[in-house]
Amino acid sequence: MTTILTTIAEAREALVDPRTNGTIALVPTMGALHEGHLSLVRLANEHADSVVVSIFVNPTQFGPGEDFDRYPRTFDEDVALLEGAGVDAVFAPAVDEMYPKGLDQTLVTGGPASRILEGAHRPGHFDGALTIVHKLVSIIEPDLAVFGEKDAQQLFLVRAMVDDLNLRTAIVGAPINREDDGLARSSRNRYLSAADRELALHLSAALRAADGAADADAARQIGRECLDGDGIVLDYFELVDPSTFLPVEGAHTGTALAVLAARVGTTRLIDNQLLMLGVSTAVN
Amino acid sequence: MTTILTTIAEAREALVDPRTNGTIALVPTMGALHEGHLSLVRLANEHADSVVVSIFVNPTQFGPGEDFDRYPRTFDEDVALLEGAGVDAVFAPAVDEMYPKGLDQTLVTGGPASRILEGAHRPGHFDGALTIVHKLVSIIEPDLAVFGEKDAQQLFLVRAMVDDLNLRTAIVGAPINREDDGLARSSRNRYLSAADRELALHLSAALRAADGAADADAARQIGRECLDGDGIVLDYFELVDPSTFLPVEGAHTGTALAVLAARVGTTRLIDNQLLMLGVSTAVN
Numbered sequence: 001m002t003t004i005l006t007t008i009a010e011a012r013e014a015l016v017d018p019r020t021n022g023t024i025a026l027v028p029t030m031g032a033l034h035e036g037h038l039s040l041v042r043l044a045n046e047h048a049d050s051v052v053v054s055i056f057v058n059p060t061q062f063g064p065g066e067d068f069d070r071y072p073r074t075f076d077e078d079v080a081l082l083e084g085a086g087v088d089a090v091f092a093p094a095v096d097e098m099y100p101k102g103l104d105q106t107l108v109t110g111g112p113a114s115r116i117l118e119g120a121h122r123p124g125h126f127d128g129a130l131t132i133v134h135k136l137v138s139i140i141e142p143d144l145a146v147f148g149e150k151d152a153q154q155l156f157l158v159r160a161m162v163d164d165l166n167l168r169t170a171i172v173g174a175p176i177n178r179e180d181d182g183l184a185r186s187s188r189n190r191y192l193s194a195a196d197r198e199l200a201l202h203l204s205a206a207l208r209a210a211d212g213a214a215d216a217d218a219a220r221q222i223g224r225e226c227l228d229g230d231g232i233v234l235d236y237f238e239l240v241d242p243s244t245f246l247p248v249e250g251a252h253t254g255t256a257l258a259v260l261a262a263r264v265g266t267t268r269l270i271d272n273q274l275l276m277l278g279v280s281t282a283v284n
Numbered sequence: 285m286t287t288i289l290t291t292i293a294e295a296r297e298a299l300v301d302p303r304t305n306g307t308i309a310l311v312p313t314m315g316a317l318h319e320g321h322l323s324l325v326r327l328a329n330e331h332a333d334s335v336v337v338s339i340f341v342n343p344t345q346f347g348p349g350e351d352f353d354r355y356p357r358t359f360d361e362d363v364a365l366l367e368g369a370g371v372d373a374v375f376a377p378a379v380d381e382m383y384p385k386g387l388d389q390t391l392v393t394g395g396p397a398s399r400i401l402e403g404a405h406r407p408g409h410f411d412g413a414l415t416i417v418h419k420l421v422s423i424i425e426p427d428l429a430v431f432g433e434k435d436a437q438q439l440f441l442v443r444a445m446v447d448d449l450n451l452r453t454a455i456v457g458a459p460i461n462r463e464d465d466g467l468a469r470s471s472r473n474r475y476l477s478a479a480d481r482e483l484a485l486h487l488s489a490a491l492r493a494a495d496g497a498a499d500a501d502a503a504r505q506i507g508r509e510c511l512d513g514d515g516i517v518l519d520y521f522e523l524v525d526p527s528t529f530l531p532v533e534g535a536h537t538g539t540a541l542a543v544l545a546a547r548v549g550t551t552r553l554i555d556n557q558l559l560m561l562g563v564s565t566a567v568n
Contacts, residue, residue: 008450105395106414106441106448111388130390131449138450157390164390165415166292166422 003089022049026142031055032072032187036177054091061128110157113245144170152272156245196265207273217250235261253278287373306333310426315339316356316471320461338375345412394441397529428454436556440529480549491557501534519545537562
């Protein structure tokens with residue numbers, strides 16, 4: 001039986017016993033759940049005695065003109081899925097419960113890696129995301145929190161926040177969950193028309209095409225060319241060092257994380273993949 | 285016996301027992317301790333079973349050209365004073381222990397009240413102050429933390445941070461501790477020459493003169509005139525609503541917090557006092 005908690009006081013009270021008797025994992029979500037979220041829940045269940053999933057469409061991580069209002073809200077279906085997945089509690093507060101004084105309040109702001117890529121294209125996005133993650137961690141006080149690797153920059157910045165502010169929650173990353181044809185699962189895939197859904201396959205294809213390139217410059221060129229087509233507007237295709245999330249030099253070889261964002265029709269999607277560069281896989 | 289702790293791991297380990305067996309109060313300081321700090325320690329001792337005082341001159345709350353390098357460091361005298369005051373532990377980490385990746389990292393940024401008055405005159409100061417307070421609270425995990433009311437805007441913003449980020453530490457404010465002649469005690473008073481020390485008395489005198497004025501505009505005028513003299517450069521004399529830290533209207537009567545910052549010679553000092561405005565104290 002999954003308990004629904006809607007206030008901070010209720011959540012703290014409900015978690016006293018689970019905390020005394022074991023470990024707690026938090027899976028923060030914005031709802032509109034799909035198989036990708038359920039894979040995070042399974043990972044959380046493996047690592048902790050109790051699993052709490054938060055469902056909160058956080059206004060402070062959406063910019064003006066972004067899709068806050070039309071973001072899919074499917075609460076009843078979400079709860080049914082979480083019941084089936086053996087989740088102990090859902091924390092689903094109202095906006096006023098999380099931001100009682102309004103949205104312009106104390107914020108958590110990331111370091112240099114928060115100001116590039118997604119941070120450059122969505123100003124304020126990471127301030128909002130880090131702030132709500134911090135609030136959820138303060139309220140639930142989980143032993144660990146699980147985040148998807150699809151939002152690679154967010155995951156990097158959440159780990160940095162935990163380190164930098166000396167928080168006590170361990171951060172666990174979960175592999176990207178993909179459809180059979182390679183499309184990374186995302187709540188925003190619901191926005192795609194059938195034609196856009198076809199076009200969206202270019203994103204994961206570009207990442208696969210760039211893998212094994214001679215160096216970072218070659219990988220960037222391959223990736224960008226794959227995404228230079230009708231119906232797709234590329235925001236960025238970049239290669240970063242996974243340990244700093246800063247772009248690697250052009251001649252870089254070895255591992256690098258390829259990250260991209262592109263608009264397919266009116267839908268903005270992101271994806272990423274760890275690449276191996278400049279290492280011949282030919283058999284002599 | 286006061287224990288000296290210099291690493292985060294050491295501090296966490298040393299506080300396991302005190303936390304299990306009672307409550308912990310934290311008094312964050314930058315050292316150069318004086319009677320004002322000792323009054324915070326006494327208040328901490330009244331409220332908690334164990335008292336931890338942190339001594340850390342935090343580089344991120346000093347701007348370029350401010351007095352980080354020359355800020356007084358009197359560690360041995362500080363520890364002797366804290367021993368005498370019955371403090372259980374001193375947490376005195378090195379800069380590298382608190383900022384292992386450098387100073388440009390995840391920050392805590394205040395809301396609108398952080399961008400005016402001290403925030404306008406010292407850009408970045410409150411980001412640095414809130415970030416280090418958060419780090420100290422995460423490391424020590426105190427039940428309560430004590431801050432002086434002399435840094436009124438900082439105290440307001442720390443309370444807001446705790447509310448906004450749902451932290452679990454209670455914040456306790458301690459009254460301003462003054463010399464017999466009215467000068468608010470400050471580590472920076474050590475910078476004052478004998479002549480500057482005389483001039484500095486105008487700060488508390490201006491606050492007293494403004495108390496009882498007809499309204500906020502009248503109080504501002506009185507305060508500013510008191511501080512318009514040779515050897516003093518006024519940064520601001522403002523009246524704010526203690527519940528928002530935003531300036532009150534000119535016709536405001538009732539209570540208001542008068543806050544000021546002024547440079548006396550090369551020393552920048554702040555002070556504040558709660559005023560009662562427009563209320564006749566005359567006996568009919």
